[in-house]
Amino acid sequence: MSDQRLFAAALLNPDVPCPDGLTAWNDSDPTRRFAVYRNNVIVSLIDALADTFPVTQELVGEEFFRAMAGVFVRQAPPTSAQLVEYGEGLPTFITQFEPASTVPYLADVARLEMLRIRAFHAADADPLTPEQITQALADPTRLPLLQVGCHPSLNVLNSRYAIVSLWAAHQGIGDLASVNPALPEIALVIRVGLEVQVIALPPGGDVLIAGFAAGLPLGEAAGLAIATHPDFDLTAHLALLLRCGALSSFSLPTEVPS
């Protein structure tokens, strides 16, 4: 193992002794100096996770969260220099983390919070203008074939738990005690301007958006949503998506199906 790898391994594992050959500028004990540095590394990474997952932390309390995050940090230290992306693996870690199993919705709330960070840093895209939509409506026979491009920040999270209500209750919206976490909810996460928004999507909205993302033409994506959710209200869904600027382009496939 290289010196650098030994040093890094010792940083993450307090049972590994201070690496050999370290000296301090002022003749203080390198073992102590190394312990300080080791503490700073772990604590700063836990702090980073606490910044990304504030509601996750509130749900289980700071002490529990920091202890859990400490285990995660040692198991999965950052692999990118961009700290903002750190924590992508935390939700999955939570699902396997036995002490957190009493809070079954915790992992999905963490997923939602990670999506908010991703949405914040996603690329910009202009939403469809009323003129573009009017233009598409002028040739209705082509409508079913149109491919719909979504805003780069848009993500949908389909959960068995009431993640939107739980998250909202921690923003001072609604009463936490009246939230039934066992009710499934679909979260739509999108950045509107510079603001990341979380919207509860009615059932079927996830199917429609997944269809768009998979490149299905409008007619097929809408048909699929209706087939899976008979009371699917396409008008309301399209209005919601247009209103938050979720749809950014209409295009025809280069090869028009015969």
Added chain:
Amino acid sequence: MSKTLTSTTLSAAALALALGSALTLTTAPAVGADMEKCFGVALKGKNDCAAGPGTTCAGTSKADYQGGAWKNVPKGSCEKTASPTSPTGHGQLAAFAEKKS
């Protein structure tokens, strides 16, 4: 890409109606407010200016308490949250086996 449209494909007329109505709904402010009620408000976070970690100097004052912290069980707001899968109705102070519904 040549994709044959399946039988679930919605007709041009139905799509035109839906998209046309949606356009009307989004451009009329009064109805826009109603839509808000239908779908629940678009929620934003308390700290929407926060771009995530990495922008501040790492804290150095907190101690990294590891190891034995596992004795702790979650004790944040999840205790105030109803839990139909919990035998007690809510409160998750101690581990419980999830009730199968």
